[in-house]
Structure formats: C-alpha cells, structure tokens
Amino acid sequence: MPEIDRHPLVGPPPKPARTPAPPSTPPPRPPQWRGWWFVLALLLFALFFFGPAVGKAMTTESLPYSTVLAKVDGHQVATVAVGSDGAVTGMLTNGQRFTTQAPLWALTTGDLSSHLEAAKVQVSAYEQTDTLYQLVVSLLPTLLLIGGFWWLGRRAQSMSGLLRSKARAAAAERPDTRFTDVAGYEGVKQEIMEVVDFLQDPGRYQLAGARGPRGVLLMGPPGTGKTLLARAVAGEARVPFYAVTGSSFVELFVGLGASRVRELFDEARRSAPSIIFIDEIDAIGARRTVAGVGGHDEREQTLNQLLAEMDGFAGDSSVVVLANTNRPEALDPALLRPGRFDREIQVPLPTLADRTRILAVHVRGKRLALDVNLSVIARATPGFSGADLANLVNEAALRAARDDRAEIRAADFDDARDRLVLGRRDETVSLLPEERERVAVHESGHALVAALSPTADPVAKITILPSGMALGATHQIPEDERRLYTEQHLHDSLAVRLGGRAAELLVYGEASTGAASDLAGATQLAVRMVREYGLSPELGPVAYPVSAAYLDVTGSAGHPYAEATQRIVDREVARFLRLAEEYALGLLTHHREALDDLVARLLEEETLDGHVVYDIAGPSAPTVHTAAGTPSHGRTS
Numbered sequence: 001m002p003e004i005d006r007h008p009l010v011g012p013p014p015k016p017a018r019t020p021a022p023p024s025t026p027p028p029r030p031p032q033w034r035g036w037w038f039v040l041a042l043l044l045f046a047l048f049f050f051g052p053a054v055g056k057a058m059t060t061e062s063l064p065y066s067t068v069l070a071k072v073d074g075h076q077v078a079t080v081a082v083g084s085d086g087a088v089t090g091m092l093t094n095g096q097r098f099t100t101q102a103p104l105w106a107l108t109t110g111d112l113s114s115h116l117e118a119a120k121v122q123v124s125a126y127e128q129t130d131t132l133y134q135l136v137v138s139l140l141p142t143l144l145l146i147g148g149f150w151w152l153g154r155r156a157q158s159m160s161g162l163l164r165s166k167a168r169a170a171a172a173e174r175p176d177t178r179f180t181d182v183a184g185y186e187g188v189k190q191e192i193m194e195v196v197d198f199l200q201d202p203g204r205y206q207l208a209g210a211r212g213p214r215g216v217l218l219m220g221p222p223g224t225g226k227t228l229l230a231r232a233v234a235g236e237a238r239v240p241f242y243a244v245t246g247s248s249f250v251e252l253f254v255g256l257g258a259s260r261v262r263e264l265f266d267e268a269r270r271s272a273p274s275i276i277f278i279d280e281i282d283a284i285g286a287r288r289t290v291a292g293v294g295g296h297d298e299r300e301q302t303l304n305q306l307l308a309e310m311d312g313f314a315g316d317s318s319v320v321v322l323a324n325t326n327r328p329e330a331l332d333p334a335l336l337r338p339g340r341f342d343r344e345i346q347v348p349l350p351t352l353a354d355r356t357r358i359l360a361v362h363v364r365g366k367r368l369a370l371d372v373n374l375s376v377i378a379r380a381t382p383g384f385s386g387a388d389l390a391n392l393v394n395e396a397a398l399r400a401a402r403d404d405r406a407e408i409r410a411a412d413f414d415d416a417r418d419r420l421v422l423g424r425r426d427e428t429v430s431l432l433p434e435e436r437e438r439v440a441v442h443e444s445g446h447a448l449v450a451a452l453s454p455t456a457d458p459v460a461k462i463t464i465l466p467s468g469m470a471l472g473a474t475h476q477i478p479e480d481e482r483r484l485y486t487e488q489h490l491h492d493s494l495a496v497r498l499g500g501r502a503a504e505l506l507v508y509g510e511a512s513t514g515a516a517s518d519l520a521g522a523t524q525l526a527v528r529m530v531r532e533y534g535l536s537p538e539l540g541p542v543a544y545p546v547s548a549a550y551l552d553v554t555g556s557a558g559h560p561y562a563e564a565t566q567r568i569v570d571r572e573v574a575r576f577l578r579l580a581e582e583y584a585l586g587l588l589t590h591h592r593e594a595l596d597d598l599v600a601r602l603l604e605e606e607t608l609d610g611h612v613v614y615d616i617a618g619p620s621a622p623t624v625h626t627a628a629g630t631p632s633h634g635r636t637s
C-alpha cells in the first residue's frame with residue numbers, strides 16, 4: 001500500500017521505544033572466589049624458595065674438606081653421603097648436619113673413601129635433593145605464569161557465565177497473561193492465534209507435513225502492547241517464554257553475544273514447545289555493514305548466529321521466535337527470508353474503540369466517579385498508545401489519591417491527559433486540537449481527489465492517527481499490479497498528492513508546512529514525467545534519465561543536457577504541478593460539502609474505510625476529466 005503522507009509538521013522524529021521493563025531477574029549467583037588458588041601458589045612458591053635455604057641455615061654447617069677429614073678421623077662423623085661431583089653431606093655424632101665439597105683428586109684417588117672406611121662411617125649415595133629443589137625452583141616462575149593465566153581464564157569464564165546466567169534467568173518464564181488482558185486488537189489476535197494453535201499441538205502440523213510458524217515480527221509504534229501480546233501467546237499456549245532484549249546480546253566481548261544466542265536456542269529447544277521473544281530486535285538485526293566496517297563485528301556475529309539458529313530448526317522443532325521492532329525498515333533483509341521472520345504482524349496505535357477497551361482494562365479494580373465516561377476519554381486521546389493509556393489511568397488515580405479521594409473523577413482524567421499531552425509533545429507526534437483538524441482537512445483532500453479522479457488508485461483507508469513521522473495518512477491500493485502507468489494516471493497522481501494542500505488552501509485560505517513532503521513527492525514525479533517519460537509537449541519525446549553512467553561521463557551533478565534544456569524542464573515541471581493543483585482545487589471546490597462531511601467523520605472516527613469516502617463523495621465523480629493530463633488540456637501551450 002503506498003502511503004501518500006509523510007508530514008514532518010512536528011520537529012524531531014519520534015524517539016525509539018521506551019526502555020522496556022527489564023525482565024525480572026533473580027539476583028545473579030555470585031561467582032566462586034578463586035583467589036585461594038593464587039594464595040596457595042604463593043605459599044608453595046615461598047616454601048620452595050626459602051624452605052631449603054632456611055632449613056640449611058638453621059641446621060647445616062658448611063665445613064672445609066680438611067675439617068671434615070679431621071672429624072672423620074676423630075670419629076665425630078656419624079653418616080656421610082657422597083655425590084659424584086664431590087658434594088658431601090653428612091651428620092656429626094652430635095646431630096649437627098654439615099656439607100662440604102671434596103676435591104676431585106680425593107674422590108679419584110680414593111682418599112676420602114679410605115678415611116671413611118677406616119673410621120667405619122656409614123656411607124650412602126648422595127641424595128640429589130638439592131638438585132631437585134633447583135629444578136623445581138627454576139621452573140617455578142614458568143609454572144606460576146601458566147597458573148596465573150589459567151586463573152585469569154577461569155575468572156573470565158565465570159564472568160561470562162554470570163552474563164549467560166542472566167539470559168537463562170530471563171528465560172524460563174510461564175506467563176499467565178491471556179488474550180483477554182490485551183484489550184482490543186481483535187484482528188491482530190486472530191493473526192497471531194495461529195502461533196498459539198501451533199504451539200498447543202505441533203504434532204498436527206508435522207502430520208500434515210506443514211511447516212509451522214518460526215519467526216513472527218511484531219511491528220508498530222512503541223507502547224502498543226507488542227510485548228504484552230507475545231506474553232499472551234505464551235500464556236494461551238501454556239508454553240515457556242524466553243524473553244531477551246536485542247541489545248543485551250551486544251556484549252563487550254566479541255563472540256559472547258553469539259554464544260548467548262546459541263545457549264538461548266539450545267535451552268528453548270530442550271523445553272519445546274516454547275517461545276523466544278526478542279525485544280528490540282533491531283539492536284542485533286540491523287542491516288549488516290560492508291565487511292565489518294565500523295566495528296560492528298560483534299553485532300554481526302550475533303546476527304549470523306541468530307540466522308543460523310533459525311535455519312537450524314529441524315522440521316520437528318516447535319520453538320517460535322517472536323520479535324518486536326519499531327523500525328522494520330532498518331532490519332537486515334536476511335532476517336525476513338522464508339523460514340526466518342517470514343510473518344509480520346502490524347500492531348498500530350489503537351483506534352477509538354480499542355482505546356475505550358484498553359481504558360476499561362486499566363480501570364479494572366479502581367473506583368470511578370459517575371461523571372467518568374471512558375469513551376469520552378478515548379475520544380480525547382487520539383494518538384495515545386496502550387502504554388500511554390495505562391499511564392493516563394495511573395496518573396488520574398494519583399491525582400485522586402493526592403486529594404484523599406477513593407474515586408477518580410472525570411476532571412482527574414482531564415488533568416492527567418493535559419499533562420501527558422504537553423509532556424509528550426516534544427517526544428512524539430501527539431496533536432493539539434487545531435492541528436488535528438488541519439490534518440483531517442488535509443487527508444480528506446487527498447482522499448476526495450483520489451475518489452473523484454477516475455484513473456487514480458482507489459482509496460483503501462484514511463486516518464488521522466499519527467504513525468512515525470506522518471501525522472495522518474491516506475492509503476491507496478492499486479487495483480491491480482501495474483507495470484505501466486498511463487499519462488492520465490500520472491497526472492491524477494500529481495493531483496492526489498497536491499489534494500491535501502489544496503484542501504487546506506480551500507478551508508483555511510493558506511497552506512501549512514504539513515504539505516512539504518507531498519510537494520517533494522509530486523515534484524519528483526513531475527520531473528520524471530518531463531525528463532524521462534517524454535510527457536511534456538514543449539520538450540517533446542526526449543528522455544534524460546539520470547543515471548550513474550551520466551555522472552561518470554560528464555563528471556557533473558547529473559545534467560547531461562544544455563542549460564537551456566534545464567530551463568524548459570523547470571518550466572514544464574512547474575506547469576504540471578500548477579495544473580494539478582488547479583484541478584484538485586477545482587474538484588474540491590465543486591465538492592465542498594463532501595469535503596466538510598468527510599472532515600467531520602474523520603475527526604469523529606479517526607480512521608475510515610475507503611468505502612466511506614466513496615459514500616460521501618457520492619456518484620457525482622466527474623465523467624469529463626479535466627486534469628492536466630487529458631490530451632485536450634495537457635498538450636496545449
């Protein structure tokens with residue numbers, strides 16, 4: 001459905017989603033303290049280094065060889081151990097340990113052994129304890145380093161384990177939310193019922209060899225109950241609900257996001273049938289950049305893992321992934337392929353009737369004064385989302401509480417509304433009453449011109465509920481998939497685009513900035529009509545399509561023709577637009593009553609079906625078409 005309007009009347013684009021309430025997380029389990037390992041290592045280190053030295057210093061005496069020989073001869077030596085290198089350790093008869101270094105000749109000539117034999121000293125082979133010590137000590141720094149790294153590794157692992165446990169904790173929920181908790185949105189509920197159906201009995205689908213739903217994208221402005229709806233699906237189907245936010249996957253450590261995705265899916269698969277709900281999927285699902293330029297490697301790895309997991313669902317897997325986004329246009333197209341998020345459900349701002357129902361849900365259990373009429377409040381809150389309405393009720397209740405009243409009065413709702421509208425104005429596109437009326441006039445203009453122009457695409461829907469940057473919208477659907485557009489059709493399109501502004505001129509005597517994007521769109525179309533489609537009688541059947549090739553050849557900003565030609569193009573474009581405006585103004589003047597009726601209906605109901613527009617326009621659609629495009633008109637002068 002082409003959308004005609006993008007009216008940037010109100011400055012900044014709407015802020016993205018409010019931060020959603022974090023999923024309730026039990027306090028994370030503290031990681032085990034691994035410092036003991038380090039302390040132990042230090043102790044060992046100290047023991048190895050200083051133990052032998054201290055021991056020796058306390059009890060071992062280093063003696064000259066000659067002194068030892070003298071003591072051997074004097075029968076003061078009890079035991080002796082001799083190393084092959086001449087290192088001698090031993091104990092004196094008084095218990096004193098000693099060491100000495102025998103000269104090599106003493107060993108080779110048997111000098112030492114003869115003395116020892118003569119004195120009948122107990123001789124044993126040299127114990128290599130010291131060398132062993134030395135070996136260990138020399139290896140110790142290396143061992144310590146390795147140990148240190150191991151310890152750090154364990155620590156990082158326990159940290160990531162902590163992060164992962166966050167995801168796991170956020171999961172394994174069993175919401176008791178039901179569809180009755182989601183007020184209104186009957187059409188949306190019907191659409192998503194298929195998911196409930198599938199999760200309740202996946203076997204039925206397998207039996208028929210049908211692939212059940214895998215990924216469903218919930219799209220719509222913030223606060224329209226997308227999360228609520230996802231929970232209700234889990235509640236209705238009585239299956240586990242794993243809720244995560246997209247941004248929580250984008251971790252500091254590269255690779256962690258991807259591994260978290262893997263674990264999440266593993267866990268969901270284990271408890272299938274189940275639902276994974278990814279809030280703000282645009283945080284990971286945004287278009288991938290060219291070869292990781294801009295350092296989005298981590299996000300891309302996470303996205304790739306998500307895609308892999310969704311592809312990897314075996315035919316019998318009954319895990320459904322629901323995701324929520326306010327910016328579907330930013331999503332990577334790969335996400336939307338069959339077998340992934342191949343179902344999209346629009347969750348728009350609530351209509352008047354839905355707002356009444358949502359209010360009813362939120363005033364449950366609160367006492368209302370007799371002067372409170374929910375449909376009056378609903379009428380006064382166009383553009384409010386479900387979350388805004390919940391907020392409104394709470395705000396009104398606060399006012400009552402402040403005055404020590406148990407009942408909420410109509411005045412409380414009025415005050416609360418005024419505060420919210422004023423507070424919200426800079427954030428979103430909620431409208432002041434006079435702006436709302438102007439939008440109604442503007443959209444009625446578009447719709448009526450479309451309805452009254454025989455070759456224009458039929459009007460499908462008209463709304464003054466804001467959506468994104470647009471304050472209102474008129475939707476047209478082409479009767480069939482067109483590949484070709486006639487000249488007449490293009491001129492009618494110009495008139496339809498200028499119809500909003502024409503209606504404003506007619507009703508208020510002046511236009512507004514709301515028509516800026518209409519004008520831009522119309523101008524663009526007119527330029528193509530003149531320059532590419534050869535529809536200007538003055539320029540004739542020539543085409544100057546603006547292509548990259550032209551830019552290359554000329555090196556200039558896309559003017560592959562003489563300046564005189566450009567002047568003709570400009571003149572013809574302006575003429576086309578002026579004619580279209582005159583035509584639209586003429587039509588609307590002629591059908592002024594219908595215009596006023598349509599504006600009134602639109603202000604009352606906010607959203608109208610296309611057929612209402614045709615009912616109001618009546619059978620008086622002109623048979624003689626006088627748009628700029630008709631040969632009789634457009635080709636002269």
Ligand SMILES: Nc1ncnc2c1ncn2[C@@H]1O[C@H](COP(=O)(O)OP(=O)(O)OP(=O)(O)O)[C@@H](O)[C@H]1O
Pocket residue numbers: 017018020181182183184185220221222223224225226227228229279324325326358361385386387388390
């Ligand atoms: N149709 C509804 N019926 C009842 N309550 C609603 C409805 N829509 C929204 N709400 C209220 O608004 C709150 C917020 O809605 P929710 O978080 O589901 O919106 P959302 O679309 O997921 O928002 P976002 O896009 O910002 O994440 C809900 O908890 C609920 O109180």
Ligand SMILES: [Zn+2]
Pocket residue numbers: 004005006007442446500501514515518
């Ligand atoms: Zn418009």
